[in-house]
Amino acid sequence: MTGRPAAVAAFGKVIANELVSSAFHRLDVVLDVPFAFLPGQFVMINEPGPRAWTFSRPFSILAGDGDTVALLYRVVGRGTAALAALGPGSPVSVLGPLGEPFPAPAEGQVTVLLGGGVGLPPVFAWWRRWGQPGDAACFGARHAGEVPWGLLGDTWRVSVDDPAGLAAGHRAASGVVTSLVADDAELPDGPRVVTLACGPWPLLRAAAALARRRGWRCWVSLEEHMGCGYGVCKGCVVRVADGGHERNATCCQDGPVFDAERLPGLVGSDLPTCGDGPTGAKGGCA
Amino acid sequence: MTGRPAAVAAFGKVIANELVSSAFHRLDVVLDVPFAFLPGQFVMINEPGPRAWTFSRPFSILAGDGDTVALLYRVVGRGTAALAALGPGSPVSVLGPLGEPFPAPAEGQVTVLLGGGVGLPPVFAWWRRWGQPGDAACFGARHAGEVPWGLLGDTWRVSVDDPAGLAAGHRAASGVVTSLVADDAELPDGPRVVTLACGPWPLLRAAAALARRRGWRCWVSLEEHMGCGYGVCKGCVVRVADGGHERNATCCQDGPVFDAERLPGLVGSDLPTCGDGPTGAKGGCA
Amino acid sequence: MKRPDWWRSDATAPFRLGPRMLPGRVWTASGCFGYGLAAHDFTAADCASPYAGLGAVVTKTVTPLPREGNPMPRLVETPCGALNSIGLENVGFDAFLTTVLPELEARGVPTIVSLAATTPEDFGPMVRRLHDAASGFRHWHGVELNLSCPNVAEGGHDFGSSPATVARCVAAARADLPDRALLAKLTPNTADIAQLAVAARDAGVDAVSAINTVVGLDVDLRTGQPYLPRRFGGYSGAAILPIALAKVDQIVRGTGVPVVGVGGIATVEDALKFFALGAVAVQVGTAQMRDPFAAARVAAALGQWSSS
Amino acid sequence: MKRPDWWRSDATAPFRLGPRMLPGRVWTASGCFGYGLAAHDFTAADCASPYAGLGAVVTKTVTPLPREGNPMPRLVETPCGALNSIGLENVGFDAFLTTVLPELEARGVPTIVSLAATTPEDFGPMVRRLHDAASGFRHWHGVELNLSCPNVAEGGHDFGSSPATVARCVAAARADLPDRALLAKLTPNTADIAQLAVAARDAGVDAVSAINTVVGLDVDLRTGQPYLPRRFGGYSGAAILPIALAKVDQIVRGTGVPVVGVGGIATVEDALKFFALGAVAVQVGTAQMRDPFAAARVAAALGQWSSS
Numbered sequence A, B: 001m002t003g004r005p006a007a008v009a010a011f012g013k014v015i016a017n018e019l020v021s022s023a024f025h026r027l028d029v030v031l032d033v034p035f036a037f038l039p040g041q042f043v044m045i046n047e048p049g050p051r052a053w054t055f056s057r058p059f060s061i062l063a064g065d066g067d068t069v070a071l072l073y074r075v076v077g078r079g080t081a082a083l084a085a086l087g088p089g090s091p092v093s094v095l096g097p098l099g100e101p102f103p104a105p106a107e108g109q110v111t112v113l114l115g116g117g118v119g120l121p122p123v124f125a126w127w128r129r130w131g132q133p134g135d136a137a138c139f140g141a142r143h144a145g146e147v148p149w150g151l152l153g154d155t156w157r158v159s160v161d162d163p164a165g166l167a168a169g170h171r172a173a174s175g176v177v178t179s180l181v182a183d184d185a186e187l188p189d190g191p192r193v194v195t196l197a198c199g200p201w202p203l204l205r206a207a208a209a210l211a212r213r214r215g216w217r218c219w220v221s222l223e224e225h226m227g228c229g230y231g232v233c234k235g236c237v238v239r240v241a242d243g244g245h246e247r248n249a250t251c252c253q254d255g256p257v258f259d260a261e262r263l264p265g266l267v268g269s270d271l272p273t274c275g276d277g278p279t280g281a282k283g284g285c286a
Numbered sequence C, D: 001m002k003r004p005d006w007w008r009s010d011a012t013a014p015f016r017l018g019p020r021m022l023p024g025r026v027w028t029a030s031g032c033f034g035y036g037l038a039a040h041d042f043t044a045a046d047c048a049s050p051y052a053g054l055g056a057v058v059t060k061t062v063t064p065l066p067r068e069g070n071p072m073p074r075l076v077e078t079p080c081g082a083l084n085s086i087g088l089e090n091v092g093f094d095a096f097l098t099t100v101l102p103e104l105e106a107r108g109v110p111t112i113v114s115l116a117a118t119t120p121e122d123f124g125p126m127v128r129r130l131h132d133a134a135s136g137f138r139h140w141h142g143v144e145l146n147l148s149c150p151n152v153a154e155g156g157h158d159f160g161s162s163p164a165t166v167a168r169c170v171a172a173a174r175a176d177l178p179d180r181a182l183l184a185k186l187t188p189n190t191a192d193i194a195q196l197a198v199a200a201r202d203a204g205v206d207a208v209s210a211i212n213t214v215v216g217l218d219v220d221l222r223t224g225q226p227y228l229p230r231r232f233g234g235y236s237g238a239a240i241l242p243i244a245l246a247k248v249d250q251i252v253r254g255t256g257v258p259v260v261g262v263g264g265i266a267t268v269e270d271a272l273k274f275f276a277l278g279a280v281a282v283q284v285g286t287a288q289m290r291d292p293f294a295a296a297r298v299a300a301a302l303g304q305w306s307s308s
């Protein structure tokens, strides 16, 4: 918790808000105050004034620089639909950065980044800040159209559930995103490798299972329905192992990044299955 | 009541929404259905979908043609503020035409039209439909900047409370709008002259008093807070004389146009005073 | 929206309510569509008529004598709803019986007559006269006893929040209404709506309607005084939907009494929430004031699924 | 907005509440700002601090033992508000006393401690221990008894809606709280909130807080089931403002008991409506979750008028 940048309650204006793939929008906002964040942190965003939603919406930070912040999102309900309708110049309110980031790399660490769908932002931001040549940056989507190729560039390995429609010049493996590294012999077994994962629940389970098998450390970024985003409402709790017993932790303040080994819901059962995750799980792929 | 065009519940798109004076906006909407109206009738307007206000807002029809309808409005609260923020292409819902219109002219009638502020639309529409050379079309505003000169052209007589700031080429008397015709000798005394008035309560009282003095007939268009606009909620009642007693009438369905002589609140007392009118009175002038 | 997997009913098909078959499960709520006659010639590009597919128009509440209602203003809009203090303005029972009801019959409008009175025993004579005058009417389907209007002093608050009074009203009306549906409309302004529902059922209703408006107040910041001359108004619209759902659930699961859900319904999604909890029908109130086709649109959306 | 003509008070000046001077009339509501510590380093361009000008932070309700609260999900947003079913998750009284309260004191956060218990008699020991441990604290101003949380089975519904129980709770707490303000937070889920206020006053409170959340429910259309595992939740936010105003008016005009207004306040306009009706202070709840500076902004707006 120490060393997290303090949150600002900022007013912003939309600079750009456009589709970067068939399903993912990128929102760029300029704020009225300087903004610094750590990869894995998120913001709560809303429309200001009488059109505000009762609760702001949480989104991981894709990028942030000086006084700008960028998000990557998928439209799933009324809040994200309202977000997608905001044109350049629209006012927004932004609270952040919030939450526990992914850990910074230790000396000699090899990092495996696993992002599924709109779970890309935290691992993308980590990669931009700290990525090294030996690391493996992996992104998975449901199909080729979803992939924000322009954002990923050449360095990202991409997998798609359904390889149909892959355009010339784009490369993607078919299958779940963990398959991109599951048997990668260049990645050593053991705790020198650290996996950072964000995406739908099955992806997180697969990541945790893979990490266990290969002796890697594994951090995951969770989603829960949030009220406040800053720890005051207890609306976003997840169960974490603490010594011998389980207790509640807030996804927004104690997380969203957790050590996979501390999440009984994630590593408790052998097979990754769907639908038994937190109440919200990042729509996406894998 | 007979012969009123049937109301349509239409969806529309904003064609234009611009200031036509320092304080009055003109809204032009194209509807998904044909639209016909009688001067003095109004529409209920709203944003469609989840952003709709609980109650639509009533506005007199300024003009309407084929499948378009035009309104003239002043921003006074959140509904009109929301209206003013709608750009071209914005969807709106429109219910109308509604209410009792001003009577069509009888053979040999001379008509005195009195519009104050945003009370202009019903008399303006009447003038466009039925106006004749001998009629007197009068508009009053608080000050010169409020006057929509482009709309009024040369045929309208204009009065302003405060003549400061009158631009070259614009002519306006100073004083209340009734003063434009009060002592006009070309207008005969007696019931051949019919006054049609719309505007704030003091204007309506002055119009009724003038008509009494000169033996003119007088019809006024009232405002009341409205829920439905089509007679079903009883939220907009005004007291009207009916034979020897008083009873409730709905402003939206029995009005908004009433015979001034039937409105005890209007003609009951000798001197026009402010603030004892209906709960809403068209902000404006005079 | 898409038809939810769990939705199996046809809300636009006739269904039995007590002694009567009603033509559908989407109704308009009392006081928000007048006597059901004002919109007869309205048109819309996307909906056949304001009455298309409706199970019933519940009329404005009618009282034994005509009422002029409360002083103006009577309506206040709030960000997600409205307060009203109409005060049961209505033409009175005689005029209703001789003029309004025959016209509803002539136009084929499925009708539930909403009645209010000052004492429980007043309901008997009204229902008897209804029955005598309209027993041959095909489109008059029933009576809804308004036991809950918070705007009327003499018939207000305590009237409808005592189970014993509810029972007396229902019993008085039921005695003379053998062949039409009888409903009691309950107040939400009570800690225990379920016991009111039980009292109504035990006295003979076929269903209860829940909810009437919630007591609310709004202040005019210009004066620092309440907007409404009588201070309080009845709160309705989208804002009360979760409250109405809670009350309906308390009745359905707590008692099994059939419920007609009312409160905040504007869309098919809103209506489905009540059906999901087990409501037998729904009523559209405040939304009908904004859009005369609101209930018909809900019915159309539900009806379209039944054929697919 | 402009200062309304009728507004004469200074809501950011100290005022007396029972035995205690409080630093201001704009507070945060229980459960919506945690223990008042999570936002201590937050900044905003237009507001000095989330605590600037606040009269009090009312803490999350603390119970004798730690509580894990209800199953997830615990929150549902509705178009104009939200339902919560947190279930009083809290660190428990011991941890609160040894860790949280001293930190609030050290940071100079004006604090009202919200307490709940399973029986009225549990309040006495808690208040006594508070008094013993914190009697020297300068920023601990009082206790608010949460007699109204609808999410906790054993202390729910009936607990706070019986005047006799309210009186017992208050009496138990008052006995050991001679020099701090004592408030009772009342439930709106009752037909007669005024009688609860009278019971609380007669047993010794300095003011009542009104209102807690309204019982509500929302349905997940995908499943046809309530969103919340416990079906019902507490309804809060803009949607309940007119209900809260009505309840406050009923208490103030019906009984004269001092009221702290809570329910739907997000802006200075909202707060002014409660003050217009005679509330002695206001609390910002749900809006504080969206904006940690919400209450401070209300205080700043009110404070600015006092100097003009």
Ligand SMILES: Cc1cc2nc3c(=O)[nH]c(=O)nc-3n(C[C@H](O)[C@H](O)[C@H](O)COP(=O)(O)OP(=O)(O)OC[C@H]3O[C@@H](n4cnc5c(N)ncnc54)[C@H](O)[C@@H]3O)c2cc1C
Residues within 6 Å of the ligand: A042, A055, A056, A057, A058, A059, A060, A061, A071, A072, A073, A074, A075, A076, A077, A078, A079, A080, A081, A118, A119, A121, A222, A223, A224, A225, A226, A256, A279, A280, A281, A282, A283, D077
């Ligand atoms: C820490 C965190 C980071 C996130 N980062 C991203 C991101 O980078 N890109 C992205 O597209 N999405 C992200 N999400 C998910 C995003 O918050 C939801 O998609 C969004 O809140 C949906 O809002 P809505 O109004 O469109 O959906 P609705 O379903 O209409 O929302 C109703 C309520 O449910 C909540 N909700 C719905 N889905 C989710 C969900 N999956 N997670 C949490 N709450 C949810 C909403 O916040 C709202 O309170 C993140 C969630 C969390 C908790």
Ligand SMILES: Cc1cc2nc3c(=O)[nH]c(=O)nc-3n(C[C@H](O)[C@H](O)[C@H](O)COP(=O)(O)OP(=O)(O)OC[C@H]3O[C@@H](n4cnc5c(N)ncnc54)[C@H](O)[C@@H]3O)c2cc1C
Residues within 6 Å of the ligand: B042, B055, B056, B057, B058, B059, B060, B061, B071, B072, B073, B074, B075, B076, B077, B078, B079, B080, B081, B118, B119, B121, B222, B223, B224, B225, B226, B256, B280, B281, B282, B283, C077
């Ligand atoms: C028949 C009729 C015709 C009208 N024609 C025009 C017109 O041509 N141009 C124009 O600018 N205005 C006209 N008005 C007034 C216009 O309806 C109001 O200015 C508008 O409703 C204000 O809405 P608001 O949300 O901005 O104000 P708010 O004060 O925020 O509105 C709150 C509520 O009060 C009602 N209300 C507020 N002021 C009035 C008012 N003066 N009359 C009736 N209801 C009011 C609103 O409809 C709303 O329900 C007309 C009113 C009526 C009844």
Ligand SMILES: Cc1cc2nc3c(=O)[nH]c(=O)nc-3n(C[C@H](O)[C@H](O)[C@H](O)COP(=O)(O)O)c2cc1C
Residues within 6 Å of the ligand: B227, B233, B235, C029, C030, C031, C032, C060, C061, C084, C086, C088, C114, C146, C149, C185, C211, C212, C213, C234, C235, C236, C237, C238, C240, C262, C263, C264, C265, C283, C284, C285, C286, C287
């Ligand atoms: C303007 C208005 C008038 C009403 N009049 C009556 C009435 O006469 N009788 C009645 O039983 N309910 C009356 N109601 C209550 C509605 O029928 C309905 O129960 C309530 O408004 C909640 O539903 P809604 O949110 O869909 O409006 C009235 C409501 C409004 C808004």
Ligand SMILES: Cc1cc2nc3c(=O)[nH]c(=O)nc-3n(C[C@H](O)[C@H](O)[C@H](O)COP(=O)(O)O)c2cc1C
Residues within 6 Å of the ligand: A227, A233, A235, D029, D030, D031, D032, D060, D061, D084, D086, D088, D114, D146, D149, D185, D211, D212, D213, D234, D235, D236, D237, D238, D240, D262, D263, D264, D265, D283, D284, D285, D286, D287
């Ligand atoms: C998430 C949440 C948690 C709450 N927890 C408590 C609580 O612990 N104790 C309490 O007295 N009230 C609690 N409340 C109620 C609020 O303090 C307040 O009374 C209510 O929400 C109405 O005010 P609002 O509309 O401003 O939120 C809670 C409300 C919310 C939304």
Ligand code: FES
Residues within 6 Å of the ligand: A225, A226, A227, A228, A229, A230, A231, A232, A233, A234, A235, A236, A237, A250, A251, A252, A253
């Ligand atoms: S969202 Fe409020 S505590 Fe996490």
Ligand code: FES
Residues within 6 Å of the ligand: B225, B226, B227, B228, B229, B230, B231, B232, B233, B234, B235, B236, B237, B250, B251, B252, B253
């Ligand atoms: S506005 Fe509803 S009757 Fe006139």
